[in-house]
Amino acid sequence: MSLMSFFNRRTSAPVARERLQILLAHERGIVGGQPDLVAKLREEILAVVRRHVMVEHDNVQVKMNRDADISTLEIEVEIPAPVPVGAR
Amino acid sequence: MSLMSFFNRRTSAPVARERLQILLAHERGIVGGQPDLVAKLREEILAVVRRHVMVEHDNVQVKMNRDADISTLEIEVEIPAPVPVGAR
Numbered sequence: 001m002s003l004m005s006f007f008n009r010r011t012s013a014p015v016a017r018e019r020l021q022i023l024l025a026h027e028r029g030i031v032g033g034q035p036d037l038v039a040k041l042r043e044e045i046l047a048v049v050r051r052h053v054m055v056e057h058d059n060v061q062v063k064m065n066r067d068a069d070i071s072t073l074e075i076e077v078e079i080p081a082p083v084p085v086g087a088r
Numbered sequence: 089m090s091l092m093s094f095f096n097r098r099t100s101a102p103v104a105r106e107r108l109q110i111l112l113a114h115e116r117g118i119v120g121g122q123p124d125l126v127a128k129l130r131e132e133i134l135a136v137v138r139r140h141v142m143v144e145h146d147n148v149q150v151k152m153n154r155d156a157d158i159s160t161l162e163i164e165v166e167i168p169a170p171v172p173v174g175a176r
Contacts, residue, residue, distance in 0.1 A: 023111040
């Protein structure tokens with residue numbers, strides 16, 4: 001399945017960091033409505049994430065794409081590894 | 089790109105409803121940590137969505153998948169079309 005293959009892409013070597021990806025797709029039907037739903041959700045979901053993980057501004061990438069019927073949003077958050085004890 | 093082709097899958101005929109999809113992937117690095125991040129985000133992101141759209145319980149599908157290194161979460165929300173004026 002293409003979704004799973006997207007999530008499962010890995011770098012060739014394991015690295016000491018975590019990654020969180022959030023993808024949104026809003027498909028409007030022929031009735032339209034809620035034109036700014038994705039923009040609203042973007043800010044509030046980022047606020048939710050920041051409640052749980054220490055997120056540096058530079059470590060958040062946001063890509064937004066608006067089409068006539070579909071808006072998509074991709075948020076990628078790199079969570080740096082904690083500094084090991086003894087390395088401080 | 090596989091992500092876009094996933095988002096762009098459409099039914100053969102347009103239907104009078106909206107659809108919101110939220111996909112999360114949490115990839116833990118070799119340091120581990122945050123084991124329940126996706127479960128926490130699931131509840132809070134659903135609360136965020138409910139602030140903006142009228143969501144019936146039956147219209148929310150949640151699929152969660154836990155792997156050793158990656159947790160994925162898929163939330164799909166169907167937003168019913170408003171009843172047209174005159175049809176009430």
